[in-house]
Amino acid sequence: MEALEHPASNVAPEWRANLERLALAPLERTSRRYLIWVVGLLAVLGWGLYAWSTQLADGLIVTGMRDRISWGVYIASFVFFIGISHAGTLLSAILRAAKARWQLSITRMAELITVVALIVGALFPFIDMGHPERFLNLIQYGRWQSPLIWDILAILTYLTGSTLYLLLPLIPDFALARDRLGPGANRVQRFLFTTAAVGFHGTPSQRKALDKAMTVMMIIIIPVAVSVHTVVSWIFAMTLRVPLNTTVFGPFFVAGAIYSGIAAIIVLMAVLRRILHLEVFITITQFKGLGYLLAAFTLIMGYFNLQEYAVEGYKLEEGVPFHFAQLMTGPFWPLFWFYILGSIVLPGLIILNPRTRTIAGITAAAALALVGMWIERYLIVVTGFRVPLMPYAPSDYTPTWVEWSILAGAFALFALIITVFTKLFPVISIWEVIEHRGPEPQPAAAQGGPSRVRAAGAVIAALLMVAGTGFGLFFGAQAGADDRVATQIAVALPAHAAIGQPIQGQARLVDAKRAPVVGATLKVTASLGFLGSSGRVLLDQLVTDKTGLVDFAFDLETTGAQEIRIGFSGDDTFAPSSALATISVTGDEQLYVQRAGILVPGLNEGPVVGRAEASTQTGLPLFFAQLWPAMSGWPIALVLIIVWSLYGYVAILVARISRAEAPVRG
Amino acid sequence: MSGVPRRGLLRLLGAGIAAAGLTQVGASSVSGSASSAPAKKGRLRRWSMAIDLRKCDGCQSIGKPPQCTQACIEGHFAPEPMEWIQVYEAPLDREGRATQFLPTPCQQCQNPPCVNVCPVAATFSTPEGTVLIDQQRCIGCRLCMEACPYDRRFFNWGNAPIPAEALFMEYNVEHQSPAIRGTVMKCDFCPDVARAGRVPFCAQGCPNGAIYYGDLEEDLATNRFEVVKLSRFLADNNAYRLKEELGTEPRVHYIAGHGELVGRSATKKGRLPTVWPWQRLVKGATTWKR
Numbered sequence: 001m002e003a004l005e006h007p008a009s010n011v012a013p014e015w016r017a018n019l020e021r022l023a024l025a026p027l028e029r030t031s032r033r034y035l036i037w038v039v040g041l042l043a044v045l046g047w048g049l050y051a052w053s054t055q056l057a058d059g060l061i062v063t064g065m066r067d068r069i070s071w072g073v074y075i076a077s078f079v080f081f082i083g084i085s086h087a088g089t090l091l092s093a094i095l096r097a098a099k100a101r102w103q104l105s106i107t108r109m110a111e112l113i114t115v116v117a118l119i120v121g122a123l124f125p126f127i128d129m130g131h132p133e134r135f136l137n138l139i140q141y142g143r144w145q146s147p148l149i150w151d152i153l154a155i156l157t158y159l160t161g162s163t164l165y166l167l168l169p170l171i172p173d174f175a176l177a178r179d180r181l182g183p184g185a186n187r188v189q190r191f192l193f194t195t196a197a198v199g200f201h202g203t204p205s206q207r208k209a210l211d212k213a214m215t216v217m218m219i220i221i222i223p224v225a226v227s228v229h230t231v232v233s234w235i236f237a238m239t240l241r242v243p244l245n246t247t248v249f250g251p252f253f254v255a256g257a258i259y260s261g262i263a264a265i266i267v268l269m270a271v272l273r274r275i276l277h278l279e280v281f282i283t284i285t286q287f288k289g290l291g292y293l294l295a296a297f298t299l300i301m302g303y304f305n306l307q308e309y310a311v312e313g314y315k316l317e318e319g320v321p322f323h324f325a326q327l328m329t330g331p332f333w334p335l336f337w338f339y340i341l342g343s344i345v346l347p348g349l350i351i352l353n354p355r356t357r358t359i360a361g362i363t364a365a366a367a368l369a370l371v372g373m374w375i376e377r378y379l380i381v382v383t384g385f386r387v388p389l390m391p392y393a394p395s396d397y398t399p400t401w402v403e404w405s406i407l408a409g410a411f412a413l414f415a416l417i418i419t420v421f422t423k424l425f426p427v428i429s430i431w432e433v434i435e436h437r438g439p440e441p442q443p444a445a446a447q448g449g450p451s452r453v454r455a456a457g458a459v460i461a462a463l464l465m466v467a468g469t470g471f472g473l474f475f476g477a478q479a480g481a482d483d484r485v486a487t488q489i490a491v492a493l494p495a496h497a498a499i500g501q502p503i504q505g506q507a508r509l510v511d512a513k514r515a516p517v518v519g520a521t522l523k524v525t526a527s528l529g530f531l532g533s534s535g536r537v538l539l540d541q542l543v544t545d546k547t548g549l550v551d552f553a554f555d556l557e558t559t560g561a562q563e564i565r566i567g568f569s570g571d572d573t574f575a576p577s578s579a580l581a582t583i584s585v586t587g588d589e590q591l592y593v594q595r596a597g598i599l600v601p602g603l604n605e606g607p608v609v610g611r612a613e614a615s616t617q618t619g620l621p622l623f624f625a626q627l628w629p630a631m632s633g634w635p636i637a638l639v640l641i642i643v644w645s646l647y648g649y650v651a652i653l654v655a656r657i658s659r660a661e662a663p664v665r666g
Numbered sequence: 667m668s669g670v671p672r673r674g675l676l677r678l679l680g681a682g683i684a685a686a687g688l689t690q691v692g693a694s695s696v697s698g699s700a701s702s703a704p705a706k707k708g709r710l711r712r713w714s715m716a717i718d719l720r721k722c723d724g725c726q727s728i729g730k731p732p733q734c735t736q737a738c739i740e741g742h743f744a745p746e747p748m749e750w751i752q753v754y755e756a757p758l759d760r761e762g763r764a765t766q767f768l769p770t771p772c773q774q775c776q777n778p779p780c781v782n783v784c785p786v787a788a789t790f791s792t793p794e795g796t797v798l799i800d801q802q803r804c805i806g807c808r809l810c811m812e813a814c815p816y817d818r819r820f821f822n823w824g825n826a827p828i829p830a831e832a833l834f835m836e837y838n839v840e841h842q843s844p845a846i847r848g849t850v851m852k853c854d855f856c857p858d859v860a861r862a863g864r865v866p867f868c869a870q871g872c873p874n875g876a877i878y879y880g881d882l883e884e885d886l887a888t889n890r891f892e893v894v895k896l897s898r899f900l901a902d903n904n905a906y907r908l909k910e911e912l913g914t915e916p917r918v919h920y921i922a923g924h925g926e927l928v929g930r931s932a933t934k935k936g937r938l939p940t941v942w943p944w945q946r947l948v949k950g951a952t953t954w955k956r
C-alpha cells in the first residue's frame with residue numbers, strides 16, 4: 001500500500017462529504033423498515049432455535065439422517081458457509097495483493113461475509129453432533145490425527161485472522177465516526193467507536209504501524225484461507241468411500257469456495273447498495289469486476305468437474321457406475337443438472353454476453369451460482385454416502401422440517417449479524433476509498449477492472465497450484481484286524497520346541513513285511529482345546545514317497561506337553577494305523593505382533609491399560625499434557641505456531657497504534 | 667429383577683466384576699487353554715474370526731432368522747434396528763440368480779479407518795487387536811461411520827427399544843450396554859465372553875458352526891464343534907478378507923461358498939427378517955430404519 005496520506009488530494013470535497021454522510025448515515029438513523037426486518041429475522045431465528053430444541057430433546061431421530069446416509073443438510077451447509085467465507089480473503093487480500101483498487105469500496109462487506117459465514121458455518125458441526133454438550137472432549141481428548149480436529153484448528157485460526165483483518169481497516173473509520181458523529185448518536189455507539197478506534201489520530205507513526213499490520217495480515221490470510229477449505233474437503237477425501245476418496249477434492253473445494261464467495265459478495269453488494277443508497281460508490285465497475293471473476297471461476301469449476309467426472313467415468317471403478325447413474329439419470333438428476341447447467345454454465349453465459357452484463361444480470365448470475373453451490377455441497381454429502389458399501393439396497397434421505405428450520409434459522413442469523421453490523425459500523429471502508437479511488441469517471445474505471453482481474457486470476461491460479469506411503473525316536477505300532485494289510489508308522493520328532501518355532505519331523509509308513517507304503521496320506525494332528533472346545537487339530541497333511549517317507553513341518557503356539565499323532569486312515573489295501581509322539585512346548589514371548597493400527601498413548605498401548613490407570617494427572621496438568629502434541633501433531637503445531645505468532649505481531653502493532661501520542665489539537 | 671432372563675443375569679454378574687476396574691479395557695493372556703485370569707505378563711490374545719460361507723445357509727434350513735444375529739442381539743441387548751453381525755444376501759452372478767449369505771460382523775481392522783478419524787479417541791484399538799467404542803466419551807460426530815468401508819457402525823438416533831433389564835447393567839466398553847443416545851455402537855468381538863472361556867454369541871448361535879472364533883497368537887480357532895489350527899485352516903481353504911485392496915487389514919476372514927456343505931442351493935433365495943425379542947421396553951423408546 002502506497003501513499004497513506006490523509007487527506008487524499010484527488011478527492012473533491014463535496015464527493016467526500018457525500019461518501020462520509022451516506023456511509024455513516026445508517027449509524028445515525030434507524031428506520032421502521034429496518035426494525036421490521038430485524039423482528040422478521042429474529043422470528044425465523046427463533047423458529048430455528050425451537051427446531052434445534054426439539055432435536056436436543058428427542059435426539060437426531062428428528063432429522064432425516066440414518067446410519068447409511070449419516071450426514072445431510074447440516075454438513076452440506078457447514079461446507080457451504082465455510083465456502084462463502086472465502087469472499088473476504090479473495091477481495092481484501094488477493095485483490096489487494098494484486099494492487100487492484102476497484103474493489104476497495106466493497107472490501108469491508110467481503111470481510112464481513114467472511115467473519116459472519118465462519119461463525120454461522122462453525123455452528124453446523126456442533127448442531128450435527130449427537131452429544132453437543134461433550135464438545136469439551138475435543139479439547140481434553142483431542143487427537144491431532146483426526147480431520148475434525150484439523151477443521152476446528154483451521155477454522156479457529158481463520159476466524160481469528162479474518163476478524164483481525166476486518167477490524168484493522170476499521171480503525172481509521174472508527175476514528176472518523178468518533179470524530180463526526182452528531183448528537184443523534186447514542187452513548188453505546190460513542191463508547192464503541194472511541195474504544196475501537198484505539199486512539200487512532202492518523203499520525204505518521206500510527207499510519208505506518210497500521211500499514212505494516214495490514215500487509216502482514218494480507219499475506220498470511222491467503223494461505224490460511226486455502227488451508228481451511230482444503231481441510232474441510234479432507235473430512236470427505238480422507239475416507240475409503242468411492243465418490244469421496246478423490247485427490248482432487250482439496251483444490252476442487254477451494255475453487256468452489258471462492259466461486260460461492262464471489263457470488264455471495266455480489267448478492268450482498270446488490271442488496272446493501274439499494275437499501276443503503278450506495279449507488280454512487282458501488283457502481284457497475286464493482287459488479288463487472290466481480291462478474292468477470294465469477295465468469296473466470298465458472299471455467300475453473302467446469303474444469304474441476306471435467307477432471308472429476310471424466311477421470312472417474314473413464315475407469316468405472318466399482319461404485320462409480322451407481323454414483324453416476326444416481327446423479328445424472330437417477331433421483332438426483334434435477335439437482336445435478338441444475339448445478340452443472342444452471343449454476344456454472346448459465347452464470348458464465350450471462351456475464352459473457354454484453355447485453356446481460358448489467359447489475360441486474362450479474363446479480364442474477366451470482367444468485368444462481370450461490371444456490372447451485374449449496375446444491376453441490378448437498379450432492380457431495382448425500383450422493384457420496386448413498387453409494388452402497390455392502391450388498392444392501394441404497395438408502396434414501398429426505399431432510400425433515402427440523403433440518404430445514406435450523407437451516408433457515410442459520411440464514412436468518414447470518415442476515416441478522418450483517419444487519420446489526422451495518423448499524424454499528426460503516427459498511428464501506430471510507431478512508432481507503434478516499435485515499436485510493438476518488439470519484440473516478442465510470443468508463444475509465446470499467447477499463448481498469450478486467451486487467452486487475454487477470455492479475456488476481458494469476459495469483460489465484462498460482463495459489464491453487466501450490467495447494468496441491470529335531471532328536472529322539474519313538475515307535476508305535478497298531479495292527480489291523482481286518483483282511484487288509486496291516487501297517488505301522490515310525491516317527492522321528494524332537495522332544496522339545498519353543499512356541500512358534502518350526503518343528504520338523506519324519507514319519508515312515510510300512511506294511512507288516514516292513515515294505516514301504518507308497519502314496520498314502522498321513523495326517524499330523526494334535527489334541528488341543530480352545531474356548532471350551534477341544535479336538536484333534538490338523539497340523540500337516542502329506543503323501544508318502546516311494547520309500548514310504550514323509551517330511552512334515554508344523555509349529556505349535558500352545559505351551560505344555562503336546563501329544564502329536566501321525567495317522568493313516570487306511571485304504572482298500574492297507575489297514576489304518578497311527579503313531580503318537582510327545583513334544584514339550586515352552587515359551588512366553590508374544591509371537592503375533594500387530595503391524596498396523598493406531599495406538600493412542602495413555603489409552604491402548606501396553607498390555608493392560610484402562611482409562612483409570614492411564615491418567616495419573618488431573619486437572620490443569622492433565623489439560624496441558626493432553627495439549628502436548630504427539631509426534632504426528634508436530635507439523636500441525638508448527639504451522640499453527642507460525643500463523644498465531646504473526647497474529648501476535650499484528651496485535652503488537654495495534655497496541656503500538658493505541659500508545660502513540662495523539663496530535664495536539666487547537 | 668424377576669424378569670431378567672438367564673443370559674442377562676450372567677451378564678449382570680460379569681458386569682459386576684468388570685465394574686471394579688471402571689471401564690477397563692481388559693486383556694487376557696494365553697496360558698494353557700481358555701484362561702479367564704487376565705495376566706499382566708505373558709502372551710496376549712489376538713482375537714480373530716473365520717467365517718466358512720460353505721456352511722452358512724442364512725438359517726433357511728431351520729426356518730428361522732439368522733441365529734448369529736439373534737444370539738448377538740439377545741446377548742448384547744443390541745438396540746433395534748442394529749444388527750452388529752448382519753447376514754447380507756449377496757448376488758453371486760450379474761443377474762442375481764444365485765446368492766450367498768454373508769454374515770458380517772465388525773471386521774476388526776488392524777489399520778482401522780474409524781480409529782484414525784475419531785477426534786476424541788472414543789474409538790480405539792485394544793492390545794488384543796479389537797476395535798472398541800467408549801460411548802461415554804463419544805461426541806456423536808459420526809466421522810467414524812463415514813470412514814468405515816464395511817457399513818458396520820450404528821448410531822443411536824433416538825432412544826432405541828432395549829429391554830428394561832439392560833438398564834440394570836453397569837456400562838462397560840466391552841459390552842456397550844445400556845445404549846446411550848447420540849453415540850455410535852458396533853460389534854465389540856466379545857472379548858469379555860472369550861475371556862470367560864466361551865465363543866462369542868454369534869458363534870454360539872450358529873447351528874451349522876460356520877463361525878470360527880480364534881486367536882492368532884495361539885493360532886487356534888473353534889466353532890464349538892471342532893478346533894482348527896487357524897493359519898492352516900485359512901490357507902487350506904483359500905480364505906479371503908473383505909475389501910482387501912483398501913489396506914484395512916481386517917481380522918475377519920471368509921471362506922467362499924453359498925451353504926453347499928449344509929445342503930443349500932445357491933438359487934434358493936431369501937432369509938427371514940431379524941427380530942428384537944424384547945418383552946418389555948424402556949419407556950419412550952422409538953425405532954427407526956437403518
